[in-house]
Amino acid sequence: MRQSDIQGQSPLRIAVDIGGTFTDLVTYDATGNAYQVAKVPSTPPDYSEGVIHALNRVLKDFSDMEVLIHGTTAPLNAFLERKGARTALVTTKGFGDVYKMGRGNRIRMYDLHYHAPVPLIPRYLIFEMDERVDAKGSIILPLEEDQLPKLLDFIREYDIESVAICFIHSYVNPDHEAAVADFLRREAPNLFVTPSHEVCREWREYERTSTVAMNAYVSPILKNYLYKLTANLAQRGYRHAVYLMQSNSGLIASREAESRGVLTLMSGPVGGSVGS
Structure with missing residues (x-):
């Protein structure tokens, strides 16, 4: 500015x-x-x-x-008070545990009582979709658009207020994220939707996933x-x-x-x- x-x-x-x-x-x-x-x-x-x-x-x-x-x-x-929006995460099939697993490093290595922070989005509110883009941005598996209505049903079933979208390698090619975001914004205009490429277009899946999850949680x-x-x-x-x-x-x-x-x-x- x-x-x-x-x-x-x-x-x-x-x-x-x-x-x-x-x-x-x-x-x-x-x-x-x-x-x-x-x-x-x-x-x-x-x-x-x-x-x-x-x-x-x-x-x-x-x-x-x-x-x-x-x-x-x-x-x-x-x-801090855990009073953000009720948030769901949409990610690539097979990568639903990335957000919970995080990184293997421990902040306090020798603290036997250390517990990692509880994720803002519980595992049952993570929706996996068939799609895949490689590290160069080439589409390996096209987005399975037939799953979009199921995603919408999932969001309505769990009274979701905000959705974070983070697909593998979308920082190189965000087309799949953009397609899902456009669908949700069109079909559920009152839903807050935030794809990772609009917030944190950087490599490393956990960092990007946790950033967009946080954004979806606090932005509403x-x-x-x-x-x-x-x-x-x-x-x-x-x-x-x-x-x-x-x-x-x-x-x-x-x-x-x-x-x-x-x-x-x-x-x-x-x-x-x-x-x-």
């Missing part, structure tokens, strides 16, 4: 961070080189209300804002929150984009963050580190 992308005519810039207890805000007025701060209690479960309360402390007119930069712990809290929570926040802001006269702090300390527009919540997982903690 370039600085020129977020500069407008108004001199007032605002940054706000929500935590589980408090919502903190700072304003910068470029005209007078002046800062102002506000701190209000957070408002779970609808944290957007806390943001609005903080803005009301410092603003008379929301249209005065040039840009709003936001740090949030909403995705991180959903992950973030999307719902951002919908409420942007609607409240628009109702009060704010006409510009909302930008979120990413885990890499860069910025991402809220419309993009809605489908890539995993990129903002460490948004709040990183914002504090950069600010200090």
